[in-house]
Amino acid sequence: MDDDAVAAFIEGFALSLTEAGMQRMASRMFGALLVADDGRLTAKEVADQLKVSPAAVSGAVSYLTQTKLITRVREPGDRVDHYSVGEQPWFETLMARTDSIEKMVDWMRKGSAALPQGSPAQVRMDETREFFEYLQAEMPRIIDRWRESKHA
Amino acid sequence: MDDDAVAAFIEGFALSLTEAGMQRMASRMFGALLVADDGRLTAKEVADQLKVSPAAVSGAVSYLTQTKLITRVREPGDRVDHYSVGEQPWFETLMARTDSIEKMVDWMRKGSAALPQGSPAQVRMDETREFFEYLQAEMPRIIDRWRESKHA
């Protein structure tokens, strides 16, 4: 277990998540959870490991729980919260999250309506929208196929 | 052709692209191109339509061309550049762009190596990496399937 390499992973991985649009602190905390042996840490452990204030962790927690990437768990008779990458693999959660796509699709519907009937721009936009709708619908099936391919 | 609604589309659509990680100005310019009848505009047209400076457009152009979402076109005997959402549907370009995933996969490989052999964290990380590799490999096939489903 190479601690330096693990720390490097957290920072590097978090950076690529950040580039993909996730908040910086949330990305780092998420990285820390991924390398935690049981995928669970307390706020304090996160704060210590990343050398940040409890306040920063609190912000990350609220982001990550809202986006359902982690869940808050408290054992009965425990006084501290544990945060955990859920039982369901987090990337499935990530893939299932399509609100961003949905928003785009909604806008494209409105956009298409505002364009001249049959114009190239309208045709292009409708086609694009159909693709995203297809993609959204396919997502669960893609995950299924992956599960199958694993068994083979 | 409802100009106000078109403008609203540009802003709304651009916002959802921005939330997905794209630069603000680039998102707006991209939106403007999407509703342009032939999918092509000059820098000046973009600047006028979005009410921004040429410098801002220049920045957006450099982002969008780097990410291959638009291409620069200049007709022989013309003095100005036209920017165009490419011939290939832009969302196919978008889906084919996997560098972000590749970066994550690379980091996960390193992360796995740094974790104790056979530890839950390592198992989890390897599985995650395999999923993304699968996803990346599947992408072209997903697009193919969409094309087929369109013919039906």
Add this chain to the structure above:
DNA sequence: ACTCCTTTTCACAGATTTGTGAAATCTCTG
């Protein structure tokens, strides 16, 4: 080579985001 226009670069100002410390709030436990 010159001129005109387009495009890029750069320093800067304004806006936004990020993380901190301190205070407030919450929640178990006794």
Add this chain to the structure above:
DNA sequence: CAGAGATTTCACAAATCTGTGAAAAGGAGT
């Protein structure tokens, strides 16, 4: 319900991001 510790909130400072204006660089036609 009081105490102890955990968590959240808030105002603020530092860092980052955005877009501007002005100047520089680039290119096509004369």
